[in-house]
Amino acid sequence: MNTQPTRARQPRRLSFPLFIALAMSLVVLVVALVLAGQTYREAMAQSLAEQERQLDNLTRMLRLRVTANRNLVTAQLRLMAQSKLQEAASWPERERFLPQLMELLPRSGANSSVFARFDNGDQLMLTRQPGGDARWQVRQFDAASQQERLILLDEDGAPRQRSRRDVALPAHLGQAQFEQALASDRTVQLPLMSLWPGEPPVIATLQAASNHRSVFGVAAALTDIRTAIAQQIGALEGYLLVIDRHSRRLIHADPALLGANQAAAPLLTDLPHPLLRALAQTLSPAPERHDPHGVTLTLPKGEQWQIRHLDEGTRPDVELLYAVPADLLHQRAVAKARQFTLSLLLCFAPAIPLIGWMTRRMSRPLHQLTQEIGRIGAFQLDERPLPEAPVSEFHALVQAIRRMRDALRNFVNIGESLVAKQDLLPLLQGMLEETNLALQAEGGAILLREGDAFTLAAACWHGRELPAMATPLSLEHHALFARPLQGHPHWSDLDDALWRPLAFFGQRPSGAGVAIEPLKDHGGRLEGFMLFVLPAMAPTRRDGHLALLRACSGSAASAVLTQRLLHEQKSLLDAMVRLLADTIDAKSPHTGGHCRRVPELALQLARAASASQEGELAGFTPGPDQWEAIELASWLHDCGKITTPEFVVDKATKLETPYNRIHEIRTRFEVLKRDALIAALDARLSSDEQAAARAAIAPQWCELDEEFAFVARCNQGNEFMRDEDQARVRAIGKRTWLRTLSLRLGLSHEERARLPAGAEQLPACEPLLSDRPEQRIPHAAPPPTDPRFTLQSPECLYDQGELHNLTVSRGTLTHEERYKINEHIIQTIRMLEALPFPRHLAEVPLMAGGHHERADGKGYPAGLTSEQTHLCARIIAIADVFEALTASDRPYKSPKRLGEALAIMRKMTDGGHFDPALFALFVSSGIWRDYGQQHLASDQCDEVDEVALLAGL
Numbered sequence: 001m002n003t004q005p006t007r008a009r010q011p012r013r014l015s016f017p018l019f020i021a022l023a024m025s026l027v028v029l030v031v032a033l034v035l036a037g038q039t040y041r042e043a044m045a046q047s048l049a050e051q052e053r054q055l056d057n058l059t060r061m062l063r064l065r066v067t068a069n070r071n072l073v074t075a076q077l078r079l080m081a082q083s084k085l086q087e088a089a090s091w092p093e094r095e096r097f098l099p100q101l102m103e104l105l106p107r108s109g110a111n112s113s114v115f116a117r118f119d120n121g122d123q124l125m126l127t128r129q130p131g132g133d134a135r136w137q138v139r140q141f142d143a144a145s146q147q148e149r150l151i152l153l154d155e156d157g158a159p160r161q162r163s164r165r166d167v168a169l170p171a172h173l174g175q176a177q178f179e180q181a182l183a184s185d186r187t188v189q190l191p192l193m194s195l196w197p198g199e200p201p202v203i204a205t206l207q208a209a210s211n212h213r214s215v216f217g218v219a220a221a222l223t224d225i226r227t228a229i230a231q232q233i234g235a236l237e238g239y240l241l242v243i244d245r246h247s248r249r250l251i252h253a254d255p256a257l258l259g260a261n262q263a264a265a266p267l268l269t270d271l272p273h274p275l276l277r278a279l280a281q282t283l284s285p286a287p288e289r290h291d292p293h294g295v296t297l298t299l300p301k302g303e304q305w306q307i308r309h310l311d312e313g314t315r316p317d318v319e320l321l322y323a324v325p326a327d328l329l330h331q332r333a334v335a336k337a338r339q340f341t342l343s344l345l346l347c348f349a350p351a352i353p354l355i356g357w358m359t360r361r362m363s364r365p366l367h368q369l370t371q372e373i374g375r376i377g378a379f380q381l382d383e384r385p386l387p388e389a390p391v392s393e394f395h396a397l398v399q400a401i402r403r404m405r406d407a408l409r410n411f412v413n414i415g416e417s418l419v420a421k422q423d424l425l426p427l428l429q430g431m432l433e434e435t436n437l438a439l440q441a442e443g444g445a446i447l448l449r450e451g452d453a454f455t456l457a458a459a460c461w462h463g464r465e466l467p468a469m470a471t472p473l474s475l476e477h478h479a480l481f482a483r484p485l486q487g488h489p490h491w492s493d494l495d496d497a498l499w500r501p502l503a504f505f506g507q508r509p510s511g512a513g514v515a516i517e518p519l520k521d522h523g524g525r526l527e528g529f530m531l532f533v534l535p536a537m538a539p540t541r542r543d544g545h546l547a548l549l550r551a552c553s554g555s556a557a558s559a560v561l562t563q564r565l566l567h568e569q570k571s572l573l574d575a576m577v578r579l580l581a582d583t584i585d586a587k588s589p590h591t592g593g594h595c596r597r598v599p600e601l602a603l604q605l606a607r608a609a610s611a612s613q614e615g616e617l618a619g620f621t622p623g624p625d626q627w628e629a630i631e632l633a634s635w636l637h638d639c640g641k642i643t644t645p646e647f648v649v650d651k652a653t654k655l656e657t658p659y660n661r662i663h664e665i666r667t668r669f670e671v672l673k674r675d676a677l678i679a680a681l682d683a684r685l686s687s688d689e690q691a692a693a694r695a696a697i698a699p700q701w702c703e704l705d706e707e708f709a710f711v712a713r714c715n716q717g718n719e720f721m722r723d724e725d726q727a728r729v730r731a732i733g734k735r736t737w738l739r740t741l742s743l744r745l746g747l748s749h750e751e752r753a754r755l756p757a758g759a760e761q762l763p764a765c766e767p768l769l770s771d772r773p774e775q776r777i778p779h780a781a782p783p784p785t786d787p788r789f790t791l792q793s794p795e796c797l798y799d800q801g802e803l804h805n806l807t808v809s810r811g812t813l814t815h816e817e818r819y820k821i822n823e824h825i826i827q828t829i830r831m832l833e834a835l836p837f838p839r840h841l842a843e844v845p846l847m848a849g850g851h852h853e854r855a856d857g858k859g860y861p862a863g864l865t866s867e868q869t870h871l872c873a874r875i876i877a878i879a880d881v882f883e884a885l886t887a888s889d890r891p892y893k894s895p896k897r898l899g900e901a902l903a904i905m906r907k908m909t910d911g912g913h914f915d916p917a918l919f920a921l922f923v924s925s926g927i928w929r930d931y932g933q934q935h936l937a938s939d940q941c942d943e944v945d946e947v948a949l950l951a952g953l
Helices: 016-081 091-095 098-103 175-183 222-233 274-282 326-348 351-377 392-420 424-439 479-485 496-505 539-587 594-611 615-619 624-635 639-643 662-683 687-716 723-733 749-754 802-806 815-833 844-849 871-886 898-910 916-925 927-935 946-950
Strands: 111-118 123-128 136-142 147-153 159-166 188-192 202-208 214-221 239-244 249-252 295-298 304-309 318-325 443-450 453-461 469-473 490-493 513-520 526-534 736-739 764-767
Touching: 016 202, 016 214, 016 304, 016 318, 016 326, 016 351, 091 136, 098 123, 098 136, 175 188, 175 202, 175 214, 274 295, 274 304, 304 326, 318 326, 351 392, 424 443, 424 453, 424 526, 424 539, 443 496, 453 496, 453 526, 479 490, 479 496, 479 513, 479 526, 496 526, 513 539, 526 539, 594 624, 594 871, 594 916, 594 927, 615 916, 624 844, 624 871, 687 723, 687 802, 723 802, 815 844, 844 871, 871 898, 871 916, 871 927, 898 916, 898 927, 898 946, 916 927, 916 946
Parallel strands: none
Antiparallel strands: 111 123, 111 214, 123 136, 136 147, 147 159, 188 202, 202 214, 239 249, 239 318, 295 304, 304 318, 443 453, 443 526, 453 469, 490 513, 513 526, 736 764
16 A cells, blocks of 8 residues: 655746736737637638639630630631632642641641541641741642652741652541541531641541532640640649540540550540549530539549539530649638738737737846756756846845755765765765855864774865874863763854864864764764854854754764775675685685685786786776775685585595495404404414415415505596506406405495395405495485586586596596586585675676686686686686696695796697686786795796797787
């Protein structure tokens, strides 16, 4: 259940000038918004209506232009139908009518060509050229010769150039269309793909001649229709569409509607634009009257289009449409409505700056003061000038805020000192100086208890730091400290008698007083005093200073207690670590001092690495916390050995092991029994027979003596054991001897449990050396597994078999014992990871637990490479091996001289064991030489060829 009290929500408060300004602004804003909303709605409605009217006017203008152009063409064609051109049978006769045909094509307009077809198949077409010297182009197709004649005319109709070529020209006016025009008694309008090869699509108006053997026509290129309309009434924002009503094919449209389909006269249903697909469904095959306001088509996705018919149903085959997106009309209306509404709002704009200017003018000083309070609340306590005003209350408020800012800045500085300074005396000096500034005191001092006396830890006078006094002060006999010694705060006006214990400040200031505040720990025990000499001041102001001093004294007491606790805890931790290291060394007299000597070497190598500026070591610059971690990891690098049995660590020979000595006593009894039997047999023999028997057994004794000496040498494990020696040990072990005493007598419960089941047969013939099942000691519990570690646990805890131990190829340790030795590093990591180290010591397990890793990744327990291993772990690895090689207290080896030890370590470096850069630094720094002079015997300190050791690194 949440028991935290809920904080009441504080209402927001505004200054009166600001409230008036906001109220006036709100009224103006509401009026403006109401008028703007109403204006926008009315402007929107009017704009939409205006857009509809403009579209209707545009449609009417387009219809008028189309109708006027059609009526003009119809009148001209009827005149041509009565002309003599229909009777002209030769091309020269027909060319005389070219001036009349030119009159049919004005200089501008949609009509671009006039043509004629005669009943014999001849074709004539006159086209106005848009530019160049030749203004007219005449094409003549002679059906009899299948030749095309091209004539270029100037503005007056005079020929400029003639050309002729043979061409199989297809009929541009089909026979069915020709006959349709002949059969009609009035003009016929038809869509044609082109009048001539390479020409654009056209709308042709046809009229049969009066002799009903020729057809005359005027063609308007569909691209020229839009150009002519644009020249007459302005640019069109919609789309012009020409559609064949019967076949529902698109004769002409803007490229934006065609998409990728560039086929001639495609079906509407084959085009991608949804507008064209919708038109294919709505067009009627027969001409009909249309709504003058057009129709609205809604496409499947909701898009709307305004469709206007420009031909009013008078063309049986061609549908001329004008399409405009409805969104375009709406956007225009919105733009106009917004523009009008914005103009209205701009009329109110001058009122807002005027109100704001008046408000800022009235409330600027208070606003600046509010900002300063906000900065103080955000702990931005740097010195800034505060606003001034002629009002006395405002001036008093400014002074109070200034004092509050200064006091808070002093408190913040004290807090920063608590974090930034770790040493107690500099910390107390900083706190004293900041508190002295906050109190505006003459000076101050901090006294700390040391036993029954007090020492001057920090002092300042008139802004100067005073040196600390090493001589303790006895304050019990001074009246000034009578109440403070009882734990009570005290204020007193100073005179010469009271100033005597404060004489270390110097001369007593006139009219000053002293404020003393006890420093107590959490248990109320007196730890010291904080005192300040204050100048003369009013009692109310003095009370405020005493309250401030009381708050500062709490921080000082907390700082003193915290620093002392930290110091005591660190001292306790260091003592516990050294105690653990001494305990590990004390377990075995043969490794005594190892845990003390390795930190010394490791720290010396770490200091050399920190001073180096080469390679990876250039960035190795540990701070105080890191040095503490390195030292702690060095001391604890072998703490896991506390779990390793001494007999494994100190095993000097292969057969050395703690065992039940009843087995040795049993063997002695067997010898006594043999001696008794031999004595009994000797008694039955004469002296000559005894001598002969001993002479006969002498060779066998010599052989047994030599075999025992060989087994004894193998037991020492001083050098590598060859395969032949291992085979000989096994062969010697096959000798048998007769055991008459039971193996089951004098054993512990665990030893009896390991013996084979079944009855024992005595006497028993046994091999001289063997690996018996009861000599394999199982694990008490399955070894824990950790995916981080590559060490593989053996099948049993120990194997004390005689052959198994005597045939160890290197050293004296079996595979099981070697694992037990190596396991100490896993125990080290687990023990250290279980400790709640502080943050700055969090890497101690990594440092201490990685000193058996190798640079090539073949080490243990995790098989890490040099790049994956902590630098401090690599440093400890070098220190650990060097100390082990030169140690004189190891039972399984003799101590190495300095040259031998460094040569071995150089080979190990070449073999991927050590970091080459660190080993080179170890050699070049001379740490080994200083260590040898302090800890090694004089005969171990030989000459070392550093150049040879460093060659090739």
